[in-house]
Amino acid sequence: MPTPALPTDPRDLRAMMRRGELSGLTSGMAPGRVQANLVVLPREQAFDFLLFCQRNPKPCPLLEVVEAGSSEPRNMAPGADIRSDLPRYRVYERGELVEEPTDISHAWRDDMVSFLLGCSFTFEAALVNAGIRIPHYETGKNTAMFVTSIETEPAGMFSGPMVVSMRAIPQDKVVKAVQITSRYPAVHGAPVHIGDPDAIGVEDVHSPDLGDVARVGESDVPVFWACGVTPQAVAMASKPPLMITHSPGHMFITDKLNEDVAAL
């Protein structure tokens, strides 16, 4: 859990990040608010990436696109600034991670297009509300993430493997977990795989490629959801000249309520 002294209003949290006072994982912050993955690309690559999102809605569910010339997501968080209001970013040049700053104003250009993608923190809250325990959610740790053998649907210059997040779900709650997350297509929706890690190229479910280890108990089933870190795996595979993302687990906290993005 974040320290009890933290504000719960997204605007206050973003202001702290803007001032450089908050640069850690956002898991558990601003309960009930939608958190988002970030991808920033020059306009020249923006059509290909927008099409990539359209073709891969599970890993890349679009919440908002901020066009070139602006850094304010007016729908999800009016008044916010993409360049400073996340705790930590990653800057990739030709697929190489070159820095992990807490502000990207120095790397910003007027032709930058920003994409906010749904994040599984939203459906984790719904799972917890339904009595399904998500240990890392309660402890402020990061989800266990794996690069899989599932290929995304390519679009223009973008292609690469799908990244998934894994949660250990008690056997008798698996159906419920599918039903609940199906209600949230804007934040990855239903799982992409249930059960056998090998079937999707995950060798050891206790050795995540990213994030923290999540223990799968005797009576648990490992359930895998498409993950918003996929664009970072795709960036490494596709090597666009410049691409900026959030740092895994260091999300953009929007003003929207989780229920605002639930399917009807």
Next chain:
Amino acid sequence: MPTPALPTDPRDLRAMMRRGELSGLTSGMAPGRVQANLVVLPREQAFDFLLFCQRNPKPCPLLEVVEAGSSEPRNMAPGADIRSDLPRYRVYERGELVEEPTDISHAWRDDMVSFLLGCSFTFEAALVNAGIRIPHYETGKNTAMFVTSIETEPAGMFSGPMVVSMRAIPQDKVVKAVQITSRYPAVHGAPVHIGDPDAIGVEDVHSPDLGDVARVGESDVPVFWACGVTPQAVAMASKPPLMITHSPGHMFITDKLNEDVAAL
């Protein structure tokens, strides 16, 4: 109803259209198959339009985007050719309708990007299957369509009014009609308005702007759904240099089953 001699296989119907043997309305053809609206734009306008679709998923639900250099929708209809396999097209230059040909090979360029958008024919089949009568569906006529006072969410150069289709639904079936169409977000989904035509700028429900008159009886409620003709109203308002669409009611018949595009 189309004449009983017509084939029901989408490939056979498209081949007839390609040979110029079929150029009429497609309502009721190939029962159970998804029919699609078409928008074709040069690559220069394609990002703005893709973003327009992302921001306006009810009028513009994307089924497939065919990138520049190809005219084959490989996912929805492998082997088909966008340039010849619709019964009739509309060509707009700077917002003016300049021709309504049965083939667009002469107007095609290598930089053309094609967008296939969901069409309400899919959910009409589901309504009929649920015992809700849709008179124009049974008689092979066109839906009644209206240009409304609802503004679409602009994206880049694209903006303009939303076009809706209207169906007269018996009062005791309105809830059912909402539930059924909610299952099909890929083909316009739930209604955008129920009841008062005035509230969305429709003056006379018996004088459609496009399509055929649909009679609203004493115990009927007029129910309005977002319509895939919206891009044509937007084309007229936004005046892109060149834009090609299907002619209203003259849809692209895909290989996909209606149930393939139902929400989970």
